[in-house]
Amino acid sequence: AIEVSGLKKSYGSNMVLRGLDFQIKQGEIFALLGVNGAGKTTLMRTLMGLYSSSGSIVIDGCDMRLNEAAAKERLGIVFADDGFFDGNMRLSQIGRFYGQLYHSFNMELYLNYIEEFGLDKKQKYKKLSKGMKTRTQLAFALSHNAKLFLFDEPTAGLDKHFREKFLKICTELVADGEKSILIATHITEELDRIADYIAYMQKGRMLFY
Numbered sequence: 001a002i003e004v005s006g007l008k009k010s011y012g013s014n015m016v017l018r019g020l021d022f023q024i025k026q027g028e029i030f031a032l033l034g035v036n037g038a039g040k041t042t043l044m045r046t047l048m049g050l051y052s053s054s055g056s057i058v059i060d061g062c063d064m065r066l067n068e069a070a071a072k073e074r075l076g077i078v079f080a081d082d083g084f085f086d087g088n089m090r091l092s093q094i095g096r097f098y099g100q101l102y103h104s105f106n107m108e109l110y111l112n113y114i115e116e117f118g119l120d121k122k123q124k125y126k127k128l129s130k131g132m133k134t135r136t137q138l139a140f141a142l143s144h145n146a147k148l149f150l151f152d153e154p155t156a157g158l159d160k161h162f163r164e165k166f167l168k169i170c171t172e173l174v175a176d177g178e179k180s181i182l183i184a185t186h187i188t189e190e191l192d193r194i195a196d197y198i199a200y201m202q203k204g205r206m207l208f209y
Contacts, residue, residue, distance in 0.1 A: 001026045001180055002047070002148050007055035009046050009204075016042045017053065018204040024148070024197075027177040029170055031191040032184040034201035040184040043201070044152045047182075048075060060147040073102060076146030078137040080153035087126030091119060091136055095143070104145035113139035117162075130157030138166070142173075149173065149181045155190065167194050 002024050009017040016039050024030040034040050046053045049064050049072055057064040062071040077083075085094050091114055099105035114121050117135040119128075125136065134157055141149060149170075155163045171194050173179050185191065191198065199209045 001060055002182070003056070003058045004047070005056045007043075007046065007053055007057065009042055009051055009053040016204050017046065019055070020204075020206060022199065022206065022209060024180045024182060026147075026180055027174045028196045029174055029181045029183065029194050031195035031198045032182060032201060033186065033188060033191075033198060034184075035186060038201040039204040040201055041152055042204075044079075044150050044182075044184055047150060048072070048077060073104075073144075074147040076141030076144070076149040078134060078141055078149070078151045078154045080134070080156045082125075082133055083137045085125050085133075085136070085140075088124060090122055090124055092121040094125060094136065094140065098140065099144070102144035106143050106145075110139055110143035113142055131159060131162065134158060135162065138169070142169075147179055149179065151181065151183045151185075153185055154183065155185065155187060163190065170194055 004023065005021050007017055007020040008015065020043065032040055042051065045051050047057055049068050059071040060074040062074065064071045085098065089097065095107050095110040099107055099110065111121060117139055119132060119135055125133065128136065134154060155166060158166060167190055170181055174181060183191065197209065200207045
């Protein structure tokens with residue numbers, strides 16, 4: 001679950017997020033739509049605590065300002081770009097190295113997902129295709145008992161078969177009523193099948209929710 005209130009972010013005089021208020025309850029899938037440049041990725045990175053901002057972000061009861069480490073522990077993240085992993089690491093090394101950052105990381109589970117997603121644990125991350133990097137990030141995100149999943153353009157680069165699998169994973173994730181998902185995308189046709197709520201962003205504001 002997440003509660004966001006009065007969230008603002010600016011670069012100099014350019015206001016990118018203009019006082020956003022929304023919440024996602026446990027068990028919900030929330031889709032965030034908008035053209036490129038609407039502020040979706042800035043919002044996602046702000047929710048992750050990567051950008052300074054004004055306003056309030058509370059993730060699964062943890063205030064990002066007061067207890068950043070505990071809030072980040074609850075986040076599972078998949079980004080359309082290369083993500084945060086060192087390109088020179090093999091996929092098995094990524095699990096061992098980055099898994100140390102999370103108390104609940106399960107290496108065996110991670111390697112099972114790597115295999116299930118058709119990846120080679122000995123392969124170097126930088127040698128992977130865009131879709132394979134997304135699969136690796138997803139395998140990691142699913143392996144440390146996250147409560148809120150932030151997916152930024154997650155289906156970019158995925159083939160049709162794995163896109164279907166991804167949507168199935170999303171519905172299964174929230175089925176226990178404990179986890180929630182925020183998906184930012186500009187591809188709408190998939191989301192009307194799984195999203196509980198849809199918000200449309202334009203120029204840093206949510207036009208409807």
